[in-house]
Amino acid sequence: MNGVGKIIRISGPVVIAKDMHGAQMYELVKVGEEKLFGETIGIESDKATIQVYEETSGMRPGETVERTGKPLSVELGPGIVGQIYDGIQRPLTSIQELVGPFFQRGVTIPAIDRKKKWEFTPADVKVGDRVAEGDVLGTVPETPLVTHKVMVPPGLRGRVKSLAKEGAYTVEEDIATLETEEGLVGLQMAQFWPVRRARPYKTKLPSTTPLLTGQRIIDTFFPMAKGGQGSIPGGFGTGKTVMLHQLAQWADSNIIVYVGCGERGNEMAEVLERFPKLEDPRTGKPLMTRTILIANTSNMPIAAREASIYTGITIGEYFRDMGYDVALMADSTSRWAEALREISGRLEEMPGEEGYPAYLASRLSEFYERAGRVQVLGSTPRIGSISVVGAVSPPGADFSEPVTQNTLRIIKVFWGLDKALAERRHFPAINWLTSYSLYYDSLEEWYSKKLGLDWSSLRGEALSLLQQEEELQEIVRLVGPDALSESQRVILEGAKMIREDFLMQSAYHPIDSYCSIEKCYYMLKVILKFYERMKAAAERGVLIKEILALPVVEEIARLKLVPVDQAEKVCKETEAKMVEQFENLYASGGRGTA
Amino acid sequence: MSKALLTGKEYATLTEISGPLLFIERTSGIAFGEVVKVRTPDGEERSGQVLEVGEDMAVVQVFEGTSGLDVSKTTVRFTGETLRFPVSVDILGRIFDGSGKPVDGGPEIIPEDELDIHGAAINPYSRAFPSEFIQTGVSSIDGMNTLVRGQKLPLFSGSGLPHNLVAAQIARQAKVLGKEEEFAVVFAAMGITSDEARFFKEDFEKRGAIDKVVMFFNLADDPAIERLITPRLALTASEYLAFQNDMHILVILTDMTNYAEALREISAAREEVPGRRGYPGYMYTDLATIYERAGRIHGKKGTITQMPILTMPHDDITHPVPDLTGYITEGQIYLERALYMKGIYPPINVLPSLSRLMNEGIGRGKTREDHRQVADQLYYAYAEGRSLRELVAVIGEEALTERDRRYLQFADRYEREFVNQGVYENRDIEKTLDIGWDLLAALPEGELKRIDPQNIKKYHPKYRGKVEA
Numbered sequence A: 001m002n003g004v005g006k007i008i009r010i011s012g013p014v015v016i017a018k019d020m021h022g023a024q025m026y027e028l029v030k031v032g033e034e035k036l037f038g039e040t041i042g043i044e045s046d047k048a049t050i051q052v053y054e055e056t057s058g059m060r061p062g063e064t065v066e067r068t069g070k071p072l073s074v075e076l077g078p079g080i081v082g083q084i085y086d087g088i089q090r091p092l093t094s095i096q097e098l099v100g101p102f103f104q105r106g107v108t109i110p111a112i113d114r115k116k117k118w119e120f121t122p123a124d125v126k127v128g129d130r131v132a133e134g135d136v137l138g139t140v141p142e143t144p145l146v147t148h149k150v151m152v153p154p155g156l157r158g159r160v161k162s163l164a165k166e167g168a169y170t171v172e173e174d175i176a177t178l179e180t181e182e183g184l185v186g187l188q189m190a191q192f193w194p195v196r197r198a199r200p201y202k203t204k205l206p207s208t209t210p211l212l213t214g215q216r217i218i219d220t221f222f223p224m225a226k227g228g229q230g231s232i233p234g235g236f237g238t239g240k241t242v243m244l245h246q247l248a249q250w251a252d253s254n255i256i257v258y259v260g261c262g263e264r265g266n267e268m269a270e271v272l273e274r275f276p277k278l279e280d281p282r283t284g285k286p287l288m289t290r291t292i293l294i295a296n297t298s299n300m301p302i303a304a305r306e307a308s309i310y311t312g313i314t315i316g317e318y319f320r321d322m323g324y325d326v327a328l329m330a331d332s333t334s335r336w337a338e339a340l341r342e343i344s345g346r347l348e349e350m351p352g353e354e355g356y357p358a359y360l361a362s363r364l365s366e367f368y369e370r371a372g373r374v375q376v377l378g379s380t381p382r383i384g385s386i387s388v389v390g391a392v393s394p395p396g397a398d399f400s401e402p403v404t405q406n407t408l409r410i411i412k413v414f415w416g417l418d419k420a421l422a423e424r425r426h427f428p429a430i431n432w433l434t435s436y437s438l439y440y441d442s443l444e445e446w447y448s449k450k451l452g453l454d455w456s457s458l459r460g461e462a463l464s465l466l467q468q469e470e471e472l473q474e475i476v477r478l479v480g481p482d483a484l485s486e487s488q489r490v491i492l493e494g495a496k497m498i499r500e501d502f503l504m505q506s507a508y509h510p511i512d513s514y515c516s517i518e519k520c521y522y523m524l525k526v527i528l529k530f531y532e533r534m535k536a537a538a539e540r541g542v543l544i545k546e547i548l549a550l551p552v553v554e555e556i557a558r559l560k561l562v563p564v565d566q567a568e569k570v571c572k573e574t575e576a577k578m579v580e581q582f583e584n585l586y587a588s589g590g591r592g593t594a
Numbered sequence B: 001m002s003k004a005l006l007t008g009k010e011y012a013t014l015t016e017i018s019g020p021l022l023f024i025e026r027t028s029g030i031a032f033g034e035v036v037k038v039r040t041p042d043g044e045e046r047s048g049q050v051l052e053v054g055e056d057m058a059v060v061q062v063f064e065g066t067s068g069l070d071v072s073k074t075t076v077r078f079t080g081e082t083l084r085f086p087v088s089v090d091i092l093g094r095i096f097d098g099s100g101k102p103v104d105g106g107p108e109i110i111p112e113d114e115l116d117i118h119g120a121a122i123n124p125y126s127r128a129f130p131s132e133f134i135q136t137g138v139s140s141i142d143g144m145n146t147l148v149r150g151q152k153l154p155l156f157s158g159s160g161l162p163h164n165l166v167a168a169q170i171a172r173q174a175k176v177l178g179k180e181e182e183f184a185v186v187f188a189a190m191g192i193t194s195d196e197a198r199f200f201k202e203d204f205e206k207r208g209a210i211d212k213v214v215m216f217f218n219l220a221d222d223p224a225i226e227r228l229i230t231p232r233l234a235l236t237a238s239e240y241l242a243f244q245n246d247m248h249i250l251v252i253l254t255d256m257t258n259y260a261e262a263l264r265e266i267s268a269a270r271e272e273v274p275g276r277r278g279y280p281g282y283m284y285t286d287l288a289t290i291y292e293r294a295g296r297i298h299g300k301k302g303t304i305t306q307m308p309i310l311t312m313p314h315d316d317i318t319h320p321v322p323d324l325t326g327y328i329t330e331g332q333i334y335l336e337r338a339l340y341m342k343g344i345y346p347p348i349n350v351l352p353s354l355s356r357l358m359n360e361g362i363g364r365g366k367t368r369e370d371h372r373q374v375a376d377q378l379y380y381a382y383a384e385g386r387s388l389r390e391l392v393a394v395i396g397e398e399a400l401t402e403r404d405r406r407y408l409q410f411a412d413r414y415e416r417e418f419v420n421q422g423v424y425e426n427r428d429i430e431k432t433l434d435i436g437w438d439l440l441a442a443l444p445e446g447e448l449k450r451i452d453p454q455n456i457k458k459y460h461p462k463y464r465g466k467v468e469a
Ligand SMILES: Nc1ncnc2c1ncn2[C@@H]1O[C@H](COP(=O)(O)OP(=O)(O)O)[C@@H](O)[C@H]1O
Pocket: A234, A235, A236, A237, A238, A239, A240, A241, A242, A243, A427, A428, A429, A505, A506, A507, A508, B354, B355, B356, B357
């Protein structure tokens, strides 16, 4: 029997209750007459401090607090994929059915449909076999893109006493019984896991494969690794959300978990409206069938916002444990940190930098540490990964603030968004001079194998052109463009081509939105070839103006819009035309002599 | 409302008054967030709300301020109610004060319902993504930062800039093409001058729209803390009209900077750890509970479009009020002093402006197929022109190339011909895009890389009318 306490103080989402002997940290409790969900976040003798996941107005001291004896957990099993949940995994679809379009308090709905039957196919396991945590007992075709693996939960081992035959079962029916040291244990397709505890795995492995995103600047210059940790900070309107939506759409991942944490309601509506209509470029299946949305928007209760990223990553870990590549996006971790700050403030804790609690840094790194490529539990080897990308929303776009700074200390990929680029509508507004990926070196082998040994030198040359451009621009700003030599102007024109014809990529153009890594390679090659020829021609005295008037220049600018499957062909044709046009330029006597 | 007022517990146990806050002891059974009626020593009644409760204490914020209150004779009655606003369609055409009391001398409003002014959050799953183009008749908005129905798009302005003229012009001209529905306007003033309030009132009256307007006035000399509830009253009225009566509502909230100051005042009185520039750390979330009350909902005919106005202290866009607003709203329209000084009206600088929902509202069948590309090209050219302007300031115009000079001229013409327009000039979207094309035509055609060749052939003045559509 769990105890019942009494509310003695209410301040927004924070409630203090007495008579809470035996309460545990992070225990799930039901607060007040309406039995609103809450979580114990502080204990002092018999007093517990509770963060409540719903609005507390109307609640009075004296109302009860019921303990559940269980930590805040998510329910894991078939039926999660394609769903949209709030920060504590309540399905928003069912909430709408129950109470209409406006939220009401005190709604309790299971995360997974209890009545739906799933087609279960047992794995190659026989009665009498010994099985242990992570072993697959059977599979369920959850969506056209996801085969759900029903696994022995962590911490459990035993002999199979019975195993369900192929057939349709609900998530609550026993599909197996294990004889364990503690006796018989029935296993169902659904299991629970506390959100604040990372799910266990065997070993962490190095990240050696890129998480391809279809975004040229990322895949070419600053790649993410499968199992990596990345961050995309930027002021408002610089393109964080669009980029995370792009990743959710195009990342070559088996599962996408998108956490809308304290951001706009319409952005979730946008995903819900667009994703079901979009196809996975690799399989042609609807993208929504690999996606899980967690939506705790800015106007929803902040305690549930705080929980939302944990709900998201725990779901991610569960699919990782099946041996899948999972990518999680959190938009925005700053709103999560603000929720932490607000609750900490109500607890009257000693504030750290800018009012954030002193444990901000450790909470952030605990979260990002849950990313990784791992050997998952189970007797047969499987590898799974979770890649995590968090948006950061620095006040005043000033990256020196605590959330950005603490994040930068952890993550390995930094895509720094630049307000000046966004104002000029250069998108993605990722600054190519300040951004970095610490994974590039370990991914280089993959790229060389996939694209050829010249990849790294092409990439290096392009980056160096952009670097030189910056230095030359400095001169222009001081003394004007007249001061530049002809060869320096060639560099500026080459860099401009890379910026405008390669790095700029419209998320809204049906073709440009996604670019395969092969297309990146061919495009980059043509552009750099053009640059080489331009340089050579200029050295021979041809006017840059004449070179830029070649028809091929416009063709290069439109390569972005060539469909992925024609990119190789078109790029090669463009290259041939380029050679010809340069020859003609020399032949026509230009300035240079052939 | 009246019934609740007669009941409730009354206390004379005030122990402390601090700024807008009252601390009351020996209370029991007080609900968090409930409405409080405070009786002053000379019999006046004020209202407030419970901010924090304990077993035997409560902290109350008083909306009309605490001047004239004392700890011995002031009494406090807890009503057991949350803050509610009585609604009916008869509120159309009416004027209320910042606490929701009618101040126009009109007949009493017989409420059809009394709604909690804090509203309830819209389930994100229930939202319909906004996509209907609103033609405001203002080129720098329609052409470059298109507004759609259900969007929240603020004006970022500065003191002395003509944001009121712009807002009134938008309210006058806004319409969804091809639809008959007009907008009803819900107008909430927080701390603006009576001149400004009069300007809006007269503008609505002049065009005979006053019976499709609901106004809430908290003026500069009205109690500051009341500003915390004024926008919520307006949004409650809006939600009622939009989602229960199928109307399309345009909400104008002005000035959100004054709202934020009231929030800061409460936070300081509670001795909370201050965030940036003294504003509370939860200001983002608080503002979101206002701005997120806009949108469209599946299955509902009505919509709420929000146009908050805020003045940026020192024209600083990184100030917490514009900054947090920009993080919540779906873009911003940025009014710039330099353009204003040049005599450009509306002085909208499109570069720091943004409409995040533009893409859904434009294109073939909505505005015109070339809209996106024309806007992109205009952006590119204007940004180029403006950065050259800065360069010229340092190195002089002689050093520029021929191409650069063209861009410099483009930027000037763009401001004078595209951005600049009359206060009563209502340009349709075709006109706006055509002006854009006329300006682009002054650039070499090879520069128009953002535009598809077919669109150039179809819309470029050089070819216009010469090629089959
Ligand atoms: N890759 C992109 N392609 C085209 N437009 C973009 C791109 N990224 C951002 N934008 C533009 O910038 C706007 C703001 O982007 P968003 O991701 O919402 O910013 P943030 O989340 O940083 O506030 C978008 O509405 C869109 O107009």
